[in-house]
Amino acid sequence: MSTEAAENYRAPRLSTLDLRGTHHTYAELRSLMPRQNSEYVGNAQQAVDEIIASVRGRGADYVKELSQRFDGVEQGALRVPPEAMKDAVDSISPELKAALEVSIERNRAFAAAQKPGETSIEVAPGAHLINRWTPVRRVGVYVPGGLAVYPSSVIMNTVPAQAAGVE
DSSP states (O other): OOOHHHHHHHOOOOOOOTTOOOOOOHHHHHHHOOOOOOHHHHHHHHHHHHHHHHHHTTTHHHHHHHHHHHHHHOOOOOOHHHHHHHHHHSSSHHHHOOOOOOOHHHHHHHHHHHHHEEEEEETTTEEEEEEEOOOSOOOOOOOOOOOOOOHHHHHHHHHHHHHOOOO
């Protein structure tokens, strides 16, 4: 797929299949559920690879173009200003804020439990090997927008990075 084709690529629309109140065998369910063929997966992977290459080559300006194309949002900056984050936090109900804090706490505990410890071994007199997990300095997180808001996406992408030690 060419870069132009990748930039114009549109995934097939998702359809909804309502099976509430019905009972099916496993074989019947498999026959009812749409399956993507390998050509679709290959085309999607190629489109993603070309988008990544374009982002690497063109940087933030291309990310802004993608935001406009995929989300319909014109980005002035890629970082959310601190005052906008404070305003957003201040605007939510105390009940929602408490629920989000519980979710963050649980996610942080689970992520911290997965963090590997340092391993050191002396393979010969005076020859030590150390296996150390070192977090990257910073990460970028894409937060989907549109008609629905999913704070869980933010929590599940940022909290493990924080637990790993990302600044």
